[in-house]
Amino acid sequence: MNVDHEKIEKAVRMILEAIGEDPDREGLLETPQRVARMYEEIFQGMQQDPKEYLSKIFNEAHEELVLVKDIPFYSMCEHHLVPFFGKAHVGYIPRGGRVTGLSKLARAVEVVAKRPQLQERLTTEVADSIVETLKPYGVIVVVEAEHMCMTMRGVKKPGSRTITSAVRGVFQKDSTARAEAMSLINH
C-alpha cells in the first residue's frame, strides 16, 4: 500500500461535507474508499523511480535514433489535482551499445506521470532519467497534453494543447539531428 487510505477517506468525507453533500447517503457511502483506491493507483509513481526500469540495459551495436512515439499518459496537475493527459514521444541515440527495452521508455513516462505533476517537470524527468541511466549521445522528449484545469474550469479553453520538449546532448547542439527527430515525431 503506497497511500494512507484512512487519511484520504477522512479528507474525502470532509470535502463532501464542505460542498454541502451528505456523505452518509447511499450513493456516497463507499466514495471515500473508492477515491482512496483510485489515488493509490494514480499516484503510484510516488514510490517508484523511472531509473529502476531504464537501468535494465542490454548490449546492441545501434548508435542511431530510437524513438517511441505516441505513448499515451494520464497525469494529475499539481495545482488543481485534475487530470492532464496526452501523448509523450521519447527518443534517444544509444552510446556504447547501451540500449534498453522499448517498453522501459513507456514505463518511465508512466512512473513520472503518476505523481502530482507539471507538464514541464514530467518532460524533464523522463529526459534526465534516460541521460543518467543510458548515458546516450542524446535524448529528445516531446509531450503534448490537454489540461482539464484549462478546459472544465478557469479559462475554459477546450481543445487547447500544450507542447513541451526536453533535449539533451547531441539534440541540443545539432539542429539537423533535432529537426530529423522532430519531423519523425510530427510525421
Ligand SMILES: Nc1nc2c(ncn2[C@@H]2O[C@H](COP(=O)(O)OP(=O)(O)OP(=O)(O)O)[C@@H](O)[C@H]2O)c(=O)[nH]1
Ligand atoms: N506551467 C504549467 N502551468 C500549469 C500546468 N498545469 C496547470 N498549470 C497552470 O497553473 C496555473 C495556476 O495558476 P493560479 O493563478 O495559481 O490558479 P488559478 O487561479 O486556478 O488560475 P486559472 O487556471 O487561470 O483560473 C494556471 O495558469 C494553470 O493553467 C503545467 O503543467 N505547467
Ligand SMILES: [Zn+2]
Ligand atoms: Zn491545473
